[in-house]
Amino acid sequence: MNPIPQFSRRLLERSSRWSCSSCQRAQAQWQQRAGARRFVSHTSTKRAQQTTESRTRASANAPRMDRMKEEYNKKNNSTMFYTISIILGTVAFSYGSVPMYKMICQTTGWGGQPVRAHGGGFGGKEDEDLASRLKPVKDAKRIRVTFSSSVSDVLPWKFTPQQREVRVLPGETALAFYTATNNSDQDIIGVATYSVTPAQCAPYFSKIQCFCFEEQRLNAGETVDMPVFFYLDPDLLNDLNMRGVETVTLSYTFFSKLSVWNPANRGVLTM
Template sequence: MTFSRSFAFRRGVYLSPGVPPLTRGFAIYQGFRLSSFTSLKHRLSTFTKTVSPTRNIPKYSRKNKSFLMYTTAVLIFGIGFTYASAPLYRIFCQTTGFSGTPMTGTSTINPNRLVPSKNSRRIKVTFNADTSRALNWSFTPQQREVRVLPGETSLAFYTAKNESNKDIIGMATYNVTPSKVAPYFNKIQCFCFEEQMLGAGEQVDMPVFFFIDPEIENDPLMKDVDTVTLSYTFFKAKYDDNGTLIPIPA
């Protein structure tokens, strides 16, 4: 086999004319192998750079960090909102009478509404009391019912007794039925949503001062309402690890 000089130059091999043909052929063959190996190595290197997953590690790492931060922020917000939702919902209900929650506080009461409507019908208000199973208290209303005119204030009492041999703190929630009456049922003073501590065997009377807004007479949806029930339920107060009271939903 005869190799031309130009072929030898293309393969990066140059031999003087005095080199024996066999040696010349072997040298050219070696040059051909070296050139082919170098070309193959370059192609493999290019292919590796193209498909290697390690090239995208920083990019995906940044994406993972961003996703983790976003998820953590959403989780923290969710926990905070959950913790705050109970008192916020309670305040909303107390202000608007939503969900059968009577309106409370003297700041929302117009003195002109505290005038009995003498020509109006009397509405019967009945009283109900319950306790949770975790609270070893007896809790009862002192009166079964009262009859009031719209705009007339009324004072009622409940009695609570700690039946255990240790001090216990309780909290009460309340509502009225039918729930549509709630915006017109105003409690000026009561013991709801406040910590009530009773010593072992202690018994106390708890007052409720309320009135029904005279505007109830102008609402056609209230024409069929003759009886309203005010209900209280006492729960055992619970606290978190920091000693903060855990709100009881309205």
């Protein structure tokens, strides 16, 4: 430290009693400046201490690398778990949509699907209900039922109906046949879907025996006949929407088992 300013300050303090007014003003200005310098120096020291303390706290609160890695691993594991769950759920829904759609449509006739006829036991109440419906309404007009068929592009089969049409009374049973031929040199399993048009007739088109939604295995070059046993429910005569309907079309489409039928858009997703 320079001793000259301190000596000057002491000298001014001792001579303050006998100094002139000019000297007293100079002494006051010097004291003012010295106080300002001390204040600035104190403020700078305090700010430096605060900066050091804040840096120390920030370094103490900063996440460690191992803790950050642990958090990232947890997030990655959660993301992978949800992704695998979504994939498995999508696959399960794809395979389960066909039987679920089949069950709903066979019960309600939704989407132009014929309703499965009640019954299936022997001598039970359901058989009695079915027998009561299988009574032809003689005074009703016969309804023309036509048949159509198609095959998926990836299935090398020939699939055609053996008859173009039949005419039935409400409550009268009818039997029709389709023929399928495997034109490839390999054994192939196919699955058929079907629909009825117009759609308002679907709840009244009941099938007793059908090859739809069942796996049909055809050997290379094999030809098989597939029966369809059905009837039109007499309740259609009481439906105002069925008035004027004289023709009903039953359509079948065969797909390869290696394809999944999507009932939402009635398309095929090849696997």
